[in-house]
Amino acid sequence: MNKFKKCMALVLTGAMAFSLLAGCGGDGGTQVSTAGGNGSTSGQQINLRAATFGNNYDVQDMGWRWMMAECYEGLMRNVADENGDKFEFAGAESMDVSDDGLVYTFHLRENAKWSDGEPVTAHDYEYAWKRLLNPANAYDYASFIFNVVGAEEYYNGTGSVDDVAVKATDDYTFEVTLKVADPTFQSKLVATPLYPTREDIAEAAGDNWGKDWTLCVYNGPFAMTALVEDNSMTWTKNEYYWNAENVKLEQINWYCVPENATAATMFDNGQLDVLDASGEYIAKYEQKAENGELQSMDVEYPSTGMLCFDHKNGGLSGLMKNVNIRKAISYSIDREEMVSAVYGRYSAAYGLVSPAITFDGESYRSLAGDVIKTEYDSYAGDSAKLKELFQKGLDELGVTTPMSDIKLTLLSYGSTTENQLEREYIQQSLQQNLGITVELNTVGDSEMFIAKRDALDFDIFVSSWSSDYNDPMDFLNILTTGTYSSYGLYSNTEYDNMANSLTGVQDSAVRLETYKNMENKLLVEDCAVAPIYYADKHFYYQNWVQDFRTSSFGASQELYIAYIDGK
């Protein structure tokens, strides 16, 4: 009996181990998910890091811009050189715009091909744009082309797909008709939702379209050739790309490295060629770059961080309705100190529109200036004056509570050190400068944050806006009435009227003037939000990486002209 029991014990343990193995069953393929294992003989390969992969190959979904901008290509490409970002024709060779600014005719490149050798035609564009508008697909970016005749009606179910004025007049001519002239339309053309899609491939893939990369064809400089989720990904040069002779890199290896410390270790060892650094690492690599051990590139990124206030109810305290109180809060924050202590990068923001946004080829910020800087400077660091301003607001509201008894709630989420420092810095700044109490309401994740925010369970919260296309309007539009519920529900008729007055206006001088007035109204008169920082990115790359580029609206790491030399 005893022996039998022992055997049984062994058998059971074995059976369990076996069932575990059998249940898992590897597919025995030949994927390689190990760093540096992929052999390309030419040495023209580059190793890059991403904190997460996007797992989305449907260009209309814009789920994964930095991948799509390299593996796919639209009518235009956003490229960057020493002089900043600019648009170049890519899928299109030229473009005609009618005099009234309503009809856009794109003449497509006849040598553009998909990675299976088929030509990229105007029908691919027509299919893609109509796909984007199909309400059944529920694409987030459908509203990007609502200005096209018939588009919004089709999306809302009141019109037919045949009435959408996007048309392939022949294989290589693509024509779009707008409802009203829109100078920002052209800057949207680099966005991936407007990239072409192959009807035969997409329809064949059905529900799996955009979800399984092996079903995709690519028309960009590179094509995805291997992927292990959460681990590594390989792009190989697309031989069918129309400009393939000028693409020098043979292979791009991406590694999914969530931890910054790990990425730094790999970069130090030369296992990574480019690093998008943050925090203390910037100082370290900046030093190395000065010594010539590395190359560096700092670029502005079209994103602005800001404090938002409850304009609807005035917040839990009811005080946020008052402009002087909002200003006192805004000016209590030392932006220069905050960007260096909390973020370790970025630059102090005194306007809403990011300096990465260009207008007529110049940075919008250099044209519009720092709108709140003067007023900010008159209060900065002067606790007595800030308290006076806050008190003035209280008096205007008829609130008699002494300032020391006032309690505001700051809603935030996020667990990184940066998130924690950010909220503590704001809390401490307001408490130390105004003598009020700031309670932190920190929730677990973004879904809960949104739920609490929509329930107006706050006085102040931290938010940011990242622009989708290169025009100041994309920033200013976030605070027009009814556009978003996510910036404190600011609503001002005068502001809305200024925004609406631009519909169809093509004169850039008028536009610029209106933009300036809008920003002034928003920040100086109303202090609707308190801008804190303009985002930027700090890239460091090995000396053997040549012609590395970054762009704000395309792939953040542009590699189609990069090459390796001297490794």
Add this chain to the structure above:
Amino acid sequence: MGKYFVRRLIEMIITLFLIATATFFLLEAVPGDPLSERADKLAPTLRENLYAKYGLDKPMMERYIITMKGICVGDFGESFVYAGQTVEGLIKDRLPVSARLGIQQVALGVTVGLLLGVLAAMKRGTIADYLVIALSVLLISVPHLIFGLLLQKVFAGNLQWFPTIGWPAGKDLWFGGWQYTVLPTLTGCFTYIATYARLLKTSMLDVINQDYVLTAESKGLSRIQVIRRHILRNSFVPVITQLPMSIAMCITGSFFIESIFSIPGIGQYYVTAVNNQDLSIIMGETVILAALYIVVLFITDLLYVAVDPRIRITGKGR
């Protein structure tokens, strides 16, 4: 015996049903939904279409029934957050990776742990004993994230003995590519070293005071023989019964170890899914892990019967 199996099987199914229900309503109780972040910057019509596409516009009870029906046929649905990711894909692609990592950790951890346990028990009250305790406490006090990063920095960064990140795939999935597995295995094994060293030490101390050990010693058996034939054998009962649970738990992966070494396992994915309130993935993983746990619990019960002569299976439960 047959009756007993049927009974346990029915119990398991009921438990799984309760777990799925509990998970669903727990997730429902959390404010927000998996799409809210995405829908946040959308106009109302766009938002409605998005919710309709994922079926989240339906009332809660209807979704509950849909979810439960899906579970019955083994279809947990597709991730709300990552297009095309399914629970089936997860089990096929990610579970083996976490399983190998976990099994290696357990194998190394248990071996070293048992050796240290014997050492601590035999040298009870000496420096060696306290060193073992101190070491195991020290090593489990340092969070995996920090320990892993330190190991990575020293052995992959400075010394370059091992690769920094990566994990064997394809034909090397189970055997091969060992150099990639060294650091992650080391990082995770200390939990098991500490657990098993203490478990065996406690159990050995119990056995050492038993009468039959005294008898064996007074029979004049050598110390080694007493340890090998009487003490070790009998003190292994708790170890053997603990082992299945360790194996079941280890294959569920470790968030931090997978994240540090870019290992495409399920631990990382699970935490991400929970943070995204990605119902279908959470539901699938929970039900599968719970099923695994319950099966292992059952095997453990059988193991008890197998190794402990005092317990018998009867038709009437425990």
Add this chain to the structure above:
Amino acid sequence: MPELTPDKFKIIGYSKDEANRIDRPTISYWQDAWRRLRKNPVAMSALIVLCILVVMVIIGPLIKGYDYETMNIPLKNLSPSSDYWFGTDNLGRDLFSRIWVGARASLIIAILATALKLIIGTVYGALMAHFGGWVDELLMRIIEVINSIPSLLVTILIMLVLGNNLFALLVALSITAWCNTARQVRGMIKQLRTSEYVYAAEVLGASHWHIISKHYIPNMLGILILDTATAIPMFIFTEAGLSFLGIGLQAPAISLGVLIAMGQQNMDFYPSQLFFPCLILCIIVMAFNLLGDGLRDALDPRLRQ
């Protein structure tokens, strides 16, 4: 073996009085346990270290007189010095003061969670053992369900539902932990109920209260004390682990876990911000472990001399 011969023995005398004399004073189980614990130098030093730690978490933040909350950016990331014994953190706050405030929070959380675990576990276990039958079956099934759901999921979801505060953290930590206590208590009571000495006491007409106070409670206290000694460090760990996932106490409240998580992000540049909180965590956990080991030896009746 030396041979035994009669001349090796001698008669030393014997009287009836001596036969009934008790040489040693009678001491209770608890007196004996305490005596044996005192004789264990390692356990005693662990106890002393714990006492010092308790004193430190109370007065520690006051020693240097720095506020643990107020930031002072010009003094950020300082190395340890005579002014700032453990250096300062990335908002220029004294790490020494912060560590003791954090350790205080960690200890309070661990102790409260352990108390919760013990109370719920004991009551639940006693109910199971008392009623038996289908009640026992049902309650056992509930335990099985709770145990089968990955504890990380339960913890995260509870924290999400209840928000990031102390109460939520306590619920999240103890919601799965009590199951083990309940099982142990159930087993213990079942075993006691059928044991000969309880039966004997019942036959001799002892009251319920007498049986509970003299037999049940002392027998159970042993496992409960051990449970406490192992649960406290476990809770400290779990709380620290949750901090890494951004779950748990939120600023301005801090715990050792929060400090370690913050220190980790700067470990390449300011290792002291990571080292000191880790060190204190290690000391606390080790002290509880060693004390627990000592307690186990002291409370084990089989090791009684």
